[in-house]
Amino acid sequence: ETKRLIVDIHVDNGKSYSQAVDLLNNGEVVAFPTETVYGLGAVATDERAVKKIFAAKGRPSDNPLIVHIGTCDELENYVEHISHKAKLCMDAFWPGPLTIIFRVKSDVLATSVTANLKTVGIRMPDHPVALQLLQQLGKPVAAPSANRSGKPSPTEGIHVEEDLYGSIPLILDGGSTGIGVESTVLDLTLDTPVILRPGGVTKEMLEAVIGLVFQPSHTEQNNGEAPKAPGMKYTHYAPNAPVFLIDKEEAAVAKALTTLHEKGHKVALLAPENFSHLPAEWFFTFGEQDTNEEIAANLYHALRSCDATAADIVLATTTSTDGVGAAIMNRLEKSAGGKWYTDDM
Ligand code: TXA
Ligand code: MG
Secondary structure, eight states: OOEEEEOSTTSOOHHHHHHHHHHHHTTOOEEEOOSSSOEEEEETTOHHHHHHHHHHHTOOTTSOOEEEOSOSGGGGGTBSOOOHHHHHHHHHHOSSSEEEEEEBOTTTSOHHHHTTOSEEEEEOOOOHHHHHHHHHHTSOEEOOBSSOTTSOOOSSHHHHHHHHTTTOSEEEEOOSOSSOSOOEEEEOSSSSOEEEEOOSSOHHHHHHHHSOOBOOOHHHHHTTOSOOOGGGGSOOSOOSSOEEEEOSOHHHHHHHHHHHHHTTOOEEEEEOGGGTTSOOSEEEEOOSTTOHHHHHHHHHHHHHHGGGSOOSEEEEEOOOOTTTHHHHHHHHHHHTTTOBOOTTO
């Protein structure tokens, strides 16, 4: 009962978009691709529709949603004030993988979009399907990632189907998403801009446009020393088997596999291509070593693939925090719940 419609340049997509727009206008939810991950959307001013997102995902209601817009002009309808820094960021990075936190205008958006905060996260996605849908609808769309809460975000239409078949009416399938990790969430309501979630737009890219930006370390986030995106406290991005992180050093990974095998474990190894010859029961590639953009694009697919195996342990190699590497390591640490491989575990 969940329809998945392919929308690409080789098909006449007019009917698919009309179906999606009709469903959204009628208070239903629709999954669609963005340049980061697939989103599960509902009209952001329709409280009943937005509640269906939380129900389909099994998402805690204190975790606010990102509002997606198709034009910059409509932004002023939803926010109190657009600061100079916000304008600079919009010019530089929209459409694109940057969510900006603004003070929200009262009584316009559904209250569960903001989870009763005084702020709202807004972005304009850089994906032809998302933009076409938003512009044809002409309304703001609240959309979290289109996975069951806790699972890795979907980077393919088929991932959405795996997680949400039967609980949503329609998936617009635009193939693989390009970036593969969610947007950067940047809070511009404070004196110093703060990165609440690292993503496709890096700290270096932001600082080139608006000057100093604060990016809390993982430890600072966990100690509550810095403000954080409410969603970051929940278990996230996790396959069924426990994930352990390990440095990307071949000898160390080989030794870990030997030790785990002696203890009777079946291991899924997530690592760069050059680790593929190691004797793990299952191997899922991150792509070429040290190509963080490729690793980001492969990350959720690899994490998801573990659930189709009988592995009882997942070993995932780490990468540098350069560029989008900060986002990769943020997601990997969450999927591992902070656990590192040790010989005596
Ligand atoms: O790339 C993306 O951002 C994807 C695509 C679909 O656009 N969406 C996405 O949404 O990742 P979601 O709901 O999975 O993550 C939204 C994040 C959460 O960590 C949430 O806590 C934070 O943004 N967030 C939303 N509104 C916020 C607010 N007003 N203040 C602080 N954090 C907020
Ligand atoms: Mg998510």
